[in-house]
Amino acid sequence: GAVVSQHPSWVICKSGTSVKIECRSLDFQATTMFWYRQFPKQSLMLMATSNEGSKATYEQGVEKDKFLINHASLTLSTLTVTSAHPEDSSFYICSARDPRGDSYNEQFFGPGTRLTVL
Amino acid sequence: GESVGLHLPTLSVQEGDNSIINCAYSNSASDYFIWYKQESGKGPQFIIDIRSNMDKRQGQRVTVLLNKTVKHLSLQIAATQPGDSAVYFCAEKEYGNKLVFGAGTILRVKS
Numbered sequence: 001g002a003v004v005s006q007h008p009s010w011v012i013c014k015s016g017t018s019v020k021i022e023c024r025s026l027d028f029q030a031t032t033m034f035w036y037r038q039f040p041k042q043s044l045m046l047m048a049t050s051n052e053g054s055k056a057t058y059e060q061g062v063e064k065d066k067f068l069i070n071h072a073s074l075t076l077s078t079l080t081v082t083s084a085h086p087e088d089s090s091f092y093i094c095s096a097r098d099p100r101g102d103s104y105n106e107q108f109f110g111p112g113t114r115l116t117v118l
Numbered sequence: 119g120e121s122v123g124l125h126l127p128t129l130s131v132q133e134g135d136n137s138i139i140n141c142a143y144s145n146s147a148s149d150y151f152i153w154y155k156q157e158s159g160k161g162p163q164f165i166i167d168i169r170s171n172m173d174k175r176q177g178q179r180v181t182v183l184l185n186k187t188v189k190h191l192s193l194q195i196a197a198t199q200p201g202d203s204a205v206y207f208c209a210e211k212e213y214g215n216k217l218v219f220g221a222g223t224i225l226r227v228k229s
Binding site for chain 2 (some may be wrong): 004018034040041042043044045046049057091092095097104105106107109110111112114
């Protein structure tokens with residue numbers, strides 16, 4: 001099956017620093033990856049759609065200069081939280097679209113990254 | 119449905135009973151729906167899906183019902199087990215392969 005990994009699984013950083021989170025598709029090539037944010041006891045909110053070789057598409061209200069997304073290869077997308085502040089503390093989850101096959105279920109989720117900003 | 123960012127509702131059931139988790143979605147044009155299970159500190163795990171040309175689909179111990187008239191989706195879990203304790207989300211697939219997640223329901227199974 002399609003496997004998606006994230007690194008790191010958790011990170012603690014100081015306010016004002018930048019943090020990079022990686023999302024990898026391990027056994028397939030993903031032309032499209034998605035980044036979600038989830039606050040405690042809340043649902044997943046889509047932040048942006050990452051397309052290989054082109055600029056990411058951000059959802060309304062998500063600052064593209066704060067959440068930098070780079071989809072440099074077909075198996076790797078990165079999310080960089082720049083100048084992180086405590087309110088950026090959240091669970092960040094990526095998913096990757098596996099276009100193989102004819103199933104409608106094409107998105108496979110990573111295990112998430114817990115970001116805590118002190 | 120749209121996530122509204124509120125505290126998640128909780129459903130408590132006794133082990134062995136059946137569970138029914140409900141979800142209202144917002145976009146009548148959505149043609150594909152998925153139920154996910156999310157355990158604490160983990161990413162969503164696919165449970166079952168249904169296309170809009172169906173009103174019922176069954177899996178192993180789970181059934182999804184779709185009522186397009188009232189834009190309502192439900193997940194039924196038979197003989198609920200302690201391992202089913204988690205947060206359950208419905209999601210609808212929108213334009214551009216985007217998924218919009220519902221608010222979620224916490225399922226607690228009492229032994």
